Amino acid sequence: xxxxxxxGNEAVALGAMAAGCRFFAGYPITPATTIxxxxxxxxxxxxxxxxxxxxxxxxxxxxxxASMAGNKxxxxxxxxxxxLYSEQISFAIGSEIPLVIVNVQRLGPSTGSATKGADxxxxxxxxxxxxxxPVIVLAPVDVADCYRxxxxxxxxxxxxxxxxxxxxxxxxxMTRESIDLDAIQLPDITTRKAADRNKPFLPFATGSEDTAPxxxxxxxxxxxxxxxxxxxxxxxxxxxxxxxxxxxxxxEKKLKAHVDEFTFFDRDLDPQARTLVVAYGVTARAARVAxxxxxxxxxxxxxxxxxxxxxxxERLIIETAAPYDRVVVVEMNMGQYVREIQRLLPGKQIxxxxxxxxxxxxPEQIREVI
Amino acid sequence: xxxLINTSRPPVFCPGCSHERITHTLDKAFExxxxxxxxxxxVSDIGCSGLFDTFFNTHAFHGLHGxxxxxxxxxxxxxxxxxxxxxxxxxxxxIGGAHVLSTCRRNIDLTLLILNNxxxxxxxxxxxxxxxxxxxxxxxxxxxxxxxxxxxQITAAxxxxxxxxxSSYAPDLVDEMVAAIxxxxxxxxxxxxxxxxxxTKRNKITPKSIEVDLANLPRFKGPVAENxxxxxxxxxxxxxxxxxxxxRPDKIEARFQPPAxxxxxxxxxxxxxxxxxxxxxxxxLAGMTGGWHATLKNDYPITVLRxxxxxxxxxxxxxxxxxxxxxxxxxxxxxxxxxxxRKKMLARLGSDTLIIKAAGVTLPDTGATxxxxxxxxxxxxxxxxxxxxxxxxxxxxRVISMEMLKAALTVRFKKAILETxxxxxxxxxx
Ligand code: SF4
Numbered sequence: 001x002x003x004x005x006x007x008g009n010e011a012v013a014l015g016a017m018a019a020g021c022r023f024f025a026g027y028p029i030t031p032a033t034t035i036x037x038x039x040x041x042x043x044x045x046x047x048x049x050x051x052x053x054x055x056x057x058x059x060x061x062x063x064x065x066a067s068m069a070g071n072k073x074x075x076x077x078x079x080x081x082x083x084l085y086s087e088q089i090s091f092a093i094g095s096e097i098p099l100v101i102v103n104v105q106r107l108g109p110s111t112g113s114a115t116k117g118a119d120x121x122x123x124x125x126x127x128x129x130x131x132x133x134p135v136i137v138l139a140p141v142d143v144a145d146c147y148r149x150x151x152x153x154x155x156x157x158x159x160x161x162x163x164x165x166x167x168x169x170x171x172x173x174m175t176r177e178s179i180d181l182d183a184i185q186l187p188d189i190t191t192r193k194a195a196d197r198n199k200p201f202l203p204f205a206t207g208s209e210d211t212a213p214x215x216x217x218x219x220x221x222x223x224x225x226x227x228x229x230x231x232x233x234x235x236x237x238x239x240x241x242x243x244x245x246x247x248x249x250x251x252e253k254k255l256k257a258h259v260d261e262f263t264f265f266d267r268d269l270d271p272q273a274r275t276l277v278v279a280y281g282v283t284a285r286a287a288r289v290a291x292x293x294x295x296x297x298x299x300x301x302x303x304x305x306x307x308x309x310x311x312x313x314e315r316l317i318i319e320t321a322a323p324y325d326r327v328v329v330v331e332m333n334m335g336q337y338v339r340e341i342q343r344l345l346p347g348k349q350i351x352x353x354x355x356x357x358x359x360x361x362x363p364e365q366i367r368e369v370i
Numbered sequence: 371x372x373x374l375i376n377t378s379r380p381p382v383f384c385p386g387c388s389h390e391r392i393t394h395t396l397d398k399a400f401e402x403x404x405x406x407x408x409x410x411x412x413v414s415d416i417g418c419s420g421l422f423d424t425f426f427n428t429h430a431f432h433g434l435h436g437x438x439x440x441x442x443x444x445x446x447x448x449x450x451x452x453x454x455x456x457x458x459x460x461x462x463x464x465i466g467g468a469h470v471l472s473t474c475r476r477n478i479d480l481t482l483l484i485l486n487n488x489x490x491x492x493x494x495x496x497x498x499x500x501x502x503x504x505x506x507x508x509x510x511x512x513x514x515x516x517x518x519x520x521x522x523q524i525t526a527a528x529x530x531x532x533x534x535x536x537s538s539y540a541p542d543l544v545d546e547m548v549a550a551i552x553x554x555x556x557x558x559x560x561x562x563x564x565x566x567x568x569x570t571k572r573n574k575i576t577p578k579s580i581e582v583d584l585a586n587l588p589r590f591k592g593p594v595a596e597n598x599x600x601x602x603x604x605x606x607x608x609x610x611x612x613x614x615x616x617x618r619p620d621k622i623e624a625r626f627q628p629p630a631x632x633x634x635x636x637x638x639x640x641x642x643x644x645x646x647x648x649x650x651x652x653x654x655l656a657g658m659t660g661g662w663h664a665t666l667k668n669d670y671p672i673t674v675l676r677x678x679x680x681x682x683x684x685x686x687x688x689x690x691x692x693x694x695x696x697x698x699x700x701x702x703x704x705x706x707x708x709x710x711x712r713k714k715m716l717a718r719l720g721s722d723t724l725i726i727k728a729a730g731v732t733l734p735d736t737g738a739t740x741x742x743x744x745x746x747x748x749x750x751x752x753x754x755x756x757x758x759x760x761x762x763x764x765x766x767x768r769v770i771s772m773e774m775l776k777a778a779l780t781v782r783f784k785k786a787i788l789e790t791x792x793x794x795x796x797x798x799x800x
Contacts, residue, residue: 227431
């Protein structure tokens with residue numbers, strides 16, 4: 001076994017390169033900057049482009065332009081940058097522009113603490129755009145996940161033509177870990193489906209009411225239109241309520257109806273347990289230790305680690321939680337995803353432990369709650 | 371070649387709007403240049419100038435207010451062969467000012483057509499960044515208090531390589547457009563025009579008065595002599611083609627039997643300049659040569675040349691779950707700045723923790739076993755204390771062995787630096 005010693009951000013860059021990323025743009029911000037550094041090392045020598053934007057709005061704008069030219073694109077920032085991305089994210093959602101966004105979360109609110117971790121943007125990533133339409137959010141637990149889930153994020157962005165977030169955290173992104181990169185299985189690469197050039201091209205036409213439109217790049221032989229305005233299948237403004245309705249429903253359904261196909265998770269279940277711990281991100285690692293100690297102490301417990309956070313993998317959560325009386329949700333914030341768990345499991349006792357003080361939640365703290 | 375006007379979507383501007391003229395002039399420019407629709411992208415901003423993409427049979431990208439240049443830059447970098455035209459009003463100039471300046475500095479081959487009519491037409495005639503102070507607009511008295519910008523002077527000062535100021539009614543506008551679009555670099559045309567829907571109702575302005583006003587301003591027509599240089603995209607690709615293929619991360623083989631078992635937490639507390647982070651990395655690499663898994667976290671202030679520097683390392687026979695350090699086996703204390711960051715923890719430690727402390731460093735009261743080392747007496751400089759401390763551990767076979775440490779040095783350093791490092795770890799003593 002030969003191990004490499006890399007941080008989560010470097011693993012993200014390697015995952016992106018493996019997935020066929022051709023374009024990166026970002027604005028330096030701790031703790032996401034090292035993704036930019038790595039992409040600047042990897043992309044240009046291989047014919048790709050890496051740009052430093054004059055601000056976050058520009059950085060994601062460059063990505064949207066390049067994505068519409070057919071490139072697989074990546075940007076990376078932290079909470080303050082996600083705020084500035086917001087309107088462009090709405091654009092990417094509504095106009096179905098594939099894009100991977102790494103949010104290396106840091107302690108907020110606002111400027112907060114650049115070098116302290118938190119998972120404070122979990123609801124923000126889901127709801128921080130106008131319209132409230134869904135996005136995909138994947139949450140890595142460790143460096144291996146940064147590598148693997150980034151590759152999946154690209155595939156999902158291509159398949160569903162939407163922004164896909166990687167909800168990283170300073171504690172994963174800037175922690176170096178030994179890792180056997182060769183032992184990690186990456187998914188086969190997916191590329192957005194090309195539209196049939198022999199038929200008249202309608203940029204937003206789909207074969208069904210829950211899929212993304214087929215793609216042609218701007219610059220193709222066939223003329224391509226992209227617009228941030230409310231559009232019909234032809235890419236021109238529409239005011240027809242039925243057409244608008246069908247379009248909004250499709251944007252909602254194309255992700256929510258398919259979440260079972262991209263529900264990533266880990267489960268460590270104990271048939272004797274009455275308590276299920278639910279965690280995600282770096283906190284899941286402390287939860288693993290806590291569950292193991294609890295078992296060793298004669299108090300069995302189970303653990304569900306969610307790696308797909310949005311759309312909420314409802315079936316997985318409901319089925320996994322079914323045999324338990326009590327669910328303990330642990331998060332590095334004041335209580336965000338627990339709202340989803342409460343919504344899905346109304347009959348159960350749901351306890352929450354959260355902390356947002358810049359420190360990792362310790363296994364002993366979780367052990368006490370169990 | 372024929373017109374690229376989309377006849378099924380005729381312009382919808384107010385009667386007398388100079389945008390309509392510009393639409394047809396731009397079409398003539400395309401025609402003169404012999405461009406096919408699929409060689410051109412029109413990136414339109416928001417406002418009445420944002421309608422442009424719909425009037426042409428070209429590729430079209432209509433995005434957010436003020437951000438048109440950002441999409442255009444991404445498109446052009448991805449597809450250098452396309453002619454990318456940005457249509458933007460004086461509103462977009464204001465809200466997207468940072469993008470205008472950056473695009474000028476970069477000199478990427480885009481053409482920015484500024485449809486300058488001195489107000490926000492679409493939202494009701496409010497003042498923009500170019501509204502004269504004497505104008506009567508929809509923003510009450512506010513424009514009287516703000517000086518309008520001269521966008522030509524600004525773009526030229528920011529490095530735009532091609533700047534033309536003209537009237538939407540200029541008889542040679544089509545040639546100006548052809549020159550701008552053909553120019554290999556960032557080209558800007560500031561076209562003064564009339565907005566009868568909003569602006570000219572309360573402000574007397576005619577094609578003739580525009581001409582008179584323009585004659586009184588500094589002249590801009592085409593290439594800006596002092597800004598001539600290579601186009602950004604070609605420059606980028608030239609430099610990129612020379613770059614070496616980057617190496618992927620090193621792989622460390624497990625070769626040695628480590629001298630300890632179970633999870634090992636180690637902490638180095640130092641200050642900036644003491645090469646704490648490098649020592650942390652070497653320690654982890656050493657562990658990995660013993661088949662251990664490793665994690666490393668560094669903590670230092672934003673001012674990297676000053677203040678504390680702390681590295682936290684965990685070695686473990688299993689992959690490391692929790693990466694925090696609560697019960698370190700060893701603490702290396704090399705500076706008060708670092709010690710100050712972990713006072714509470716140090717006070718909690720028991721005698722099973724070894725603290726290697728450089729002479730002169732003050733520790734809080736602690737139950738840990740403290741060993742003081744006078745590095746200065748051995749003529750070891752402060753920046754080498756961290757590595758020297760690792761050597762002391764290795765000499766005692768504490769957590770890592772000397773063969774593991776030396777193997778790590780070989781991974782991390784080459785040639786002269788490696789020799790000096792090996793000499794140091796052999797020389798240091800308690
Ligand atoms: S509001 Fe002004 S700029 Fe807009 S179409 Fe009417 S005249 Fe032209």
